[in-house]
Amino acid sequence: MDVFSDSANIDTYVTGFLWILKLTAAATVGALVLGVLLAGMRVSPIPVLRGFGTAWVNTFRNTPLTLIVFFCYFGLYSALSLELSDDIDTNNYWLGVIGLSVYTAAFVCEAIRSGINTVPVGQAEAARAIGMSFIQTLTLIVLPQAGRAVVAPLGSIFIALAKNATIVGTIGLMESSSAMKELINANGDAVFPIFFVFAGTFAIFLIPTGYAFGWLANRLAVKR
Amino acid sequence: MSVTDAVLYDHPGPRAKIRNRILTVVLGIAMLAVLYWIYTKFDDKNQWAGPLWKPFLEGETWTSYILPGLWGTVSAAAVAMVLSLVFGVIFAVGRLSDHWWLSIPAGAVVEFFRAVPLLLMMFFIFFGIPFLTEEPMPPFWAVVISLTLYNGSVLAEAFRAGIKSVPTGQSEAGYAIGMRKNLVMREILIPQAARAMLPVIVSQLVVLVKDTALGYIIGYTELLQDGVNTLGANFGNTVAAAIVAAIIYIVLNASLTFFAGYLERRTRRTGRAPRSPKTAPVTTGTVADGAATI
Numbered sequence: 256m257d258v259f260s261d262s263a264n265i266d267t268y269v270t271g272f273l274w275i276l277k278l279t280a281a282a283t284v285g286a287l288v289l290g291v292l293l294a295g296m297r298v299s300p301i302p303v304l305r306g307f308g309t310a311w312v313n314t315f316r317n318t319p320l321t322l323i324v325f326f327c328y329f330g331l332y333s334a335l336s337l338e339l340s341d342d343i344d345t346n347n348y349w350l351g352v353i354g355l356s357v358y359t360a361a362f363v364c365e366a367i368r369s370g371i372n373t374v375p376v377g378q379a380e381a382a383r384a385i386g387m388s389f390i391q392t393l394t395l396i397v398l399p400q401a402g403r404a405v406v407a408p409l410g411s412i413f414i415a416l417a418k419n420a421t422i423v424g425t426i427g428l429m430e431s432s433s434a435m436k437e438l439i440n441a442n443g444d445a446v447f448p449i450f451f452v453f454a455g456t457f458a459i460f461l462i463p464t465g466y467a468f469g470w471l472a473n474r475l476a477v478k479r
Numbered sequence: 480m481s482v483t484d485a486v487l488y489d490h491p492g493p494r495a496k497i498r499n500r501i502l503t504v505v506l507g508i509a510m511l512a513v514l515y516w517i518y519t520k521f522d523d524k525n526q527w528a529g530p531l532w533k534p535f536l537e538g539e540t541w542t543s544y545i546l547p548g549l550w551g552t553v554s555a556a557a558v559a560m561v562l563s564l565v566f567g568v569i570f571a572v573g574r575l576s577d578h579w580w581l582s583i584p585a586g587a588v589v590e591f592f593r594a595v596p597l598l599l600m601m602f603f604i605f606f607g608i609p610f611l612t613e614e615p616m617p618p619f620w621a622v623v624i625s626l627t628l629y630n631g632s633v634l635a636e637a638f639r640a641g642i643k644s645v646p647t648g649q650s651e652a653g654y655a656i657g658m659r660k661n662l663v664m665r666e667i668l669i670p671q672a673a674r675a676m677l678p679v680i681v682s683q684l685v686v687l688v689k690d691t692a693l694g695y696i697i698g699y700t701e702l703l704q705d706g707v708n709t710l711g712a713n714f715g716n717t718v719a720a721a722i723v724a725a726i727i728y729i730v731l732n733a734s735l736t737f738f739a740g741y742l743e744r745r746t747r748r749t750g751r752a753p754r755s756p757k758t759a760p761v762t763t764g765t766v767a768d769g770a771a772t773i
Contacts, residue, residue, distance in 0.1 A: 322721060454603075
């Protein structure tokens with residue numbers, strides 16, 4: 256493990272995972288907000304909003320994230336000169352957050368929509384019977400129950416998001432997979448230790464997170 | 480699409496109808512305004528200029544950039560699909576084995592490869608393995624092997640959930656007529672599990688097709704590499720090329736999804752599929768059939 260006794264290499268490793276953490280945190284918030292809004296649109300009484308939600312989901316769910324991130328850089332930044340920060344790394348970071356959020360929101364939307372389908376019809380009918388509007392029915396009655404039903408799928412979406420955050424390396428952010436690539440190229444004699452440290456870090460964080468979401472899903476599930 | 484959608488709001492009366500119409504018009508105009516704003520933004524940068532889009536009307540652009548790229552995408556995806564289905568079945572059965580020396584390693588392998596980002600795996604295979612074997616790794620195989628390990632592991636969990644969802648009476652009946660575990664698995668459980676998990680399996684295959692785009696990063700000549708990067712560099716129209724490539728990906732994946740929906744309707748019609756598994760494994764997310772896998 257000579258590779259990891261060099262402080263410069265440790266630094267590369269830590270910075271890589273810090274970027275992943277920051278990307279995941281910001282994109283989780285972005286995707287959750289956007290995804291819930293899109294799900295609300297898709298079940299709303301207004302056809303234009305339903306169409307918008309459907310179009311969003313079908314576009315971003317079927318486009319590779321690599322292409323979306325690529326487009327954020329070459330389209331939004333290079334061609335449209337959308338500058339989010341003077342610092343090149345911070346700029347690429349926010350471009351990556353945009354790409355990850357719009358992509359993941361499509362999956363969040365579909366998960367929540369299927370959660371809405373698990374809420375018994377009687378719940379929404381009762382809400383309507385006491386005179387609640389669509390927005391009230393959705394935000395007070397249906398979404399809270401739907402949210403509890405989709406903890407497990409949302410958990411797997413956010414775990415996937417953490418892994419997908421490595422793709423932002425495409426546009427030049429030194430996240431963990433680019434960091435690993437650099438370390439491997441510089442230390443050809445220690446390929447296995449380097450891989451197992453990087454892969455192991457992901458596994459140590461993500462496998463327990465998966466089980467935690469499973470446990471949480473069981474705990475929060477509405478008993479019917 | 481379902482009962483719930485329609486019961487979230489009352490059937491519109493005269494006032495609600497007027498309100499909905501007004502909202503439709505207002506929001507429709509707002510959306511058109513946003514689209515127009517995006518259009519002008521692109522227009523300011525001359526992205527709609529004829530010369531940028533003209534290459535797509537010429538056959539040569541398609542035969543020398545886009546189609547070879549598409550072939551790279553499709554061939555890597557096809558090989559990886561077959562391999563990951565095989566990997567998935569083997570490791571699902573392995574994890575369900577009665578022998579601990581088989582089930583524990585199989586479970587560890589599946590959990591590990593599910594947790595490691597595909598790009599990290601691809602970098603290890605493409606940049607790391609050549610140091611060990613002292614032979615260059617062809618990008619095609621780096622893409623295919625990493626896709627197989629990742630998607631195969633996800634599929635293994637899907638198969639396992641599917642096998643567990645088959646009613647116990649099925650395997651009990653098999654044992655009762657003297658079948659061994661091997662035969663029960665092959666003849667009774669796996670065929671029914673495959674049917675039950677079909678939506679999840681196909682949506683994972685869509686994920687696989689999309690993930691071939693990662694090959695671009697290690698220099699595998701697929702659609703993103705040939706059709707966007709190289710083409711964009713030659714004609715100076717990266718944005719236009721990215722839009723065209725996105726449309727190709729969307730058509731490709733939407734038709735796969737459509738095919739999945741068709742298969743699901745067929746399965747439901749014959750009514751022989753077992754009920755969906757009650758406990759949703761975290762990665763497959765059965766609440767959202769085919770929606771949760773990324």
